[in-house]
Amino acid sequence: MTAAATTVAGDAGPERPPERDDGWEMVVGLEVHCELATSTKLFCGCPNAFGDEPNTNVCPVCLGLPGSLPVLNRQAVELAMRVGTALQSEIRPSVFARKNYFYPDMPKDYQVSQYDEPLNAGGWLDLPDGTRIGVTRAHMEEDTGKTTHRHSVGAQSPGTSGRIHGADHSLVDYNRAGVPLVEIVSEPDIRSSEQAQAYVNELRAILVATGASDARMEEGSLRIDANVSVRRVGDTGFGTRAEIKNLNSVRSLRRAVEHERARQVALLEAGGKVVQETRHWNEAEGATSSMRSKEEAFDYRYFPEPDLVPLVPDREWVSAVAADLPALPSHRRAALAAKAGVAPADVALVVDQGLDRLVEAAIDAGADPRLALARAANEVAADITAGLALDPAAFTALLRMESERKVTATQAKQVLAALMADGGDPVEIAAALGFEALADDVLESAVESAIAAHPREWERLAGGDPKLTGFFVGKVMAATGGRADGRAVTAALRARLP
Amino acid sequence: MAATAEEIAEAVRSGARTAADVVDEHLSRIAEREGELHAFNLVLGDEARAAAARVDESVAAGRDPGPLAGVPVAVKDNLCTRGIPTTCSSRILEHWVPPYDATVVARLLGAGAVIVGKTNLDEFAMGSSTENSAFGPTRNPHDPMRVPGGSSGGSAAAVAAGFAPLALGSDTGGSIRQPAALCGVVGAKPTYGMVSRYGLIAFASSLDQVGPFAANVADTALLLEVIAGHDPADSTSIPGPSPRSGDLRGAVDEGVDGLRIGVVTELADGADADVSARLDEAVGALEAAGAKVDEASVPAAVHGLSAYYLLAPAEASSNLARYDGVRYGLRVDGPDVSEMNHLTRTAGFGNEVKRRIMLGTYALSAGYYDAYYGQAQRVRTLIIRDFDAAYASHDLLLSPTAPTTAFPLGAKTADPLTMYLSDVCTIPSNLAGHPAVSVPYGTGDDGLPVGVQVMAPALGEHAMFRAAGALERNRR
Amino acid sequence: VADRISRQDVAHVAALARLRLTDDELDRFTSQLGAVLDHAADVAALDTEGVPPTAHPLPLVNVLRDDTVVAGLDRAEVLAQAPAVEDGRFRVPRILGEAP
Ligand SMILES: [Mg+2]
C-alpha cells in the first residue's frame, strides 16, 4: 500500500496507477505501426533486415531514384490479410495512395499508404479480461528511413547521436525505407493505462501468432502512437485529444498515457483548454511536450498512387489466408479455460508462452487441470525452450504420479527438471532419484517418532497453534530424506490430534 | 535519301556494311548541324563507336546482334542510361548519373542498337516547344528560327536532321506526336502499358508512355516491336506476351481495305486552314486506298485540355517532390533541411516546372481536390466513354496532330495557356490510354510539315499502322 | 473574371511545394495559374453526377511480385551521387521539426 502511494506521488509518473476517483476518465485510441516479417521490402526486392550497415539494402526503387517504379510484395499483402483476419476485419478491395509531405527520411517525399480504401476495415480485439476493443482499420504502408542526429563539437556530447533538438546536422540511412508496415488503428475504446498495455500485449501476441511480425519494440518493429483525451465520468462525448508519439516500450505507453491524463485534467480543472496537437513523450523527463516547432501547415494531398494498380483480394484468396491462420490467443485461451474449468484470464500466461497444447494434451489424457496449469505456468515456463520441447505423454505421466502421491510436489519438480533437461521416462527418473513412494507404515512410524521426540511442540499443536504443523512436516521430511508427501504427513498429524 | 533503320540493320547483319561505318556517317552528320540545332544534351561519340565495334564483332563471330543491329538511336534525356548523365534538361539533375538502365534502353541494347546521344527536351517533359530546356532550345531542322515542338523536340529534330534513323521519346499529352508533326517525321504513342515506364523519369505517371520516332512508318513499327512487351518491374505494364515480332511491321504494308475511319469533328475544327486542307487530302487518300471514312464525334474531348492540365500537374507535383537535394542531383545548402529544400528546388526548377508543380499542388490541396482533381478524373471517364462509343462504329479515328505548323521560337513562351493549346488534339488519347501516331502529310502554306494523327482503341496498334502505312504511301 | 486563385493561395502552394517566389514571380504566377484555372472552369462546372473517377486507364488489378531478394545497388555508387555524405549515410542540415 505505502509503496504504491509513494510511486503515485513521484513526479516521474506512476508505474502502477492508483484507483482514481477524481471524476475524470481517460479515452485512448492507439495507432500501432508494425513491420511485417517479409524477406523483402514492400515495393522492391531489397532485404527487409534490421541492423545491417547503413544504405546497403537499397535499390533505385527504395531510394526513390528518378524513373524507378514500385511492385507490390505478395507476401506483405498476405501477412497484412492475416492480421486483418485475426482482428475480425473485413478484407476489402483497396487502393494505395500517396501521402505528400517533405521529410528527409522519405526518399520520394511522399509515403505510399492505403488511405480511404484500406485492405482491412473494422474489426476488434478481445483482451484476456474479456474487454472488447474496436479496430477501425489495419492498412498497409511503407516505412521511412532512419535519421541520426549529430551534435557539433562543443555541444554536450560532441559527435554523438541524440535528440533532434539542438542537433547540428543529421544523417539518413534508407535501409528501412520501404519496409512493409501494417498500421492498426483502434477505436477510442481504451479507458485506462492497464487496458492500453493489455491491448498492445494482446496485439503483439496476435502479430506473433499469425507470423505477421516479430513485434519487437526494442528493434522498432512495433511502434505506438496514442491519442489521449479526458472527459467527466458519465459523459459520452469526446474531449479534444492529443496525439503522443515516441512511445518506445509498453512501459513508456503506460507512463505517457497516465502523464497525459494528469496534464489534461489539470489543464481543464484550471479552466484551460486542451489543444489538438502532436506531443512528444520524453522518457527521461517522464513528460510529454508539444512538437510544434514552427507554424508549418500540413496538407497531405492524398491521391491514388498511379504507379500501382488496385489490390482486389477475391474470396478464394481471403479464405485461403484464413484457412492458413493458426488459432489466435483469444481462441486458445477460451478453449483451454473451458477444458480446465477456469477463467480465461487464468490461462493467459500459459497461452502466451505457447504451452496450451501441452496442457491440453495432459488434461485430455486425464491429468488434474489445475496441477497441469500450475506446473506449466511455473516450472515449464521458466525454461520455455525446453518446455516447448517437453513430451506431453511424459508430462502427463508425471502429473499423474504427483496426483496419486507417488511422488511429492518437491520430487515432482525435480523429476520435471530432469525431464526438461534430458527427456526420458518420469517413472524411471523418479526411481533413479530414489523417489520411491513411502510405504504408509514407514510414514506413520516417522510421524510417531517425531511426536515422541518433540512433546512440547506437539502439545502446542494439539492446543490449536497451526504454525506447528509445518514444524512436524519438516521433521518428518528430514527423517524420510524428503520422500514423504507433505499432504500425507499433514493428514497423519491431523488424525492424531485430540 | 538516307538509309532506313531496316536497311541498316539488314546490311549490318549480313555483313554488307559495318556498324562502325554507319555510326561514323551519323556522327559526322551530327558534327555538321548539331551546333545549329541543339538536338542533343549529350552526344555519345566514343560510346557509340565502342558499341558499334561490339556489334561488328558479333557479326564477325557469326552471332546475330538483333533486329536493330548497328542502327543509331537517339534517346530522350528523360530515359535512364546507366553510367551516362540523364538530366531531363533540368538544372536539378544536371550532373546526375543513373546507376541503372531504363527497360527500353536495355531492350534497345539487346536488339543491337547503338545509342548516339541523349536528346534535349522541355524540362521534365513539360512543354510543347523544347524551349523549356534549362540547356537552351532545340531548333527545327526545317527552319531553325522555329521550334521543333515538344517536349521530345530533340528526338524529333534528331530524326528529321538525319542524326539517327530512330529515336525514343515520351508522350504524356502529345510530346511525341506533336514534335513529330512539326518536324515532318513519324512518331507514335503506344497503348498505355504496352511499353515499360521503368527508367522513364516520371512526369505524370498515369499518362506517360515511351514511344518511337522514325523517318518512316515501317521503322516506327519496327522500333515499337523492339521496345514493347511486358515488364515485371512496371506494375502498369500490360501482362501477356509482347506483340508478335513482325506483327506491327507487317501491318504497315497491309493496306486499309475495309477499315472504318472517323474524322473527329471536335478535334478537326480548331485547326488552321492549311492544316485542315491536308487532313481533307489525307481523308481522300485513305478513301482511295479502300477505307470507309466519315465523321465521328467524341464530345467530351473538348474538355480534354482542361482535365489534362489538372491531372498531369497534380501527378507531377508529387513525382517531382523527390528532387529535394538530399540523395542526388543539385543541392543549394541552407541552415536547415527545409531551407535547403526550398533553395535547391527554387534554383533547380525552371518556371514552367514551377508553374505545373504549383498548379498540381493546388488541384490536390484540401478544399479543391473535388472541384479540380476529382472532377478532372470524372471527365477522364466521360472521354473514355465517348471514345468507346465512337469506336463502336469505327476501327480508327483521325484528326490533325497539331492545330498549326511549327511556330517561331519565343512566339508562345510568354503565355503558357496558348502553348498548352498546341496539345489539344493529342491529349485525349493520353487520357484514354489509347495509341495514336502522327504521320507527315504534306506541308502548310509556310512550307512546313503537317502531321495527321491516326488514333486507335487500346491495343489497336495493328490497325493504326495499317492506316499510317497507307497515308505514307498515298502522300501527294 | 473572378479570381480563380489568389496571391495568397499561390504563396501557400509554393510553400507546400517548397518553392520560394519573389514578389514579381508571385504576381506573374498568380495571373498565369488563374488563366489556366479559368480555362478549366468548364470542367469544374460540368455535371458529373454519378460518373466514377478514372485514376488510371488500365483495368489491371493485383499486380504482385514474389517475396524474393534481388540484388540492390552498391553503396559506394549510391553515395557517389549524394550531395553530402558522412559515415555511410546521407548528410543533411539540421532538421527543425519531427516527422508529422
Ligand atoms: Mg501511417
Ligand SMILES: [Zn+2]
Ligand atoms: Zn530497394
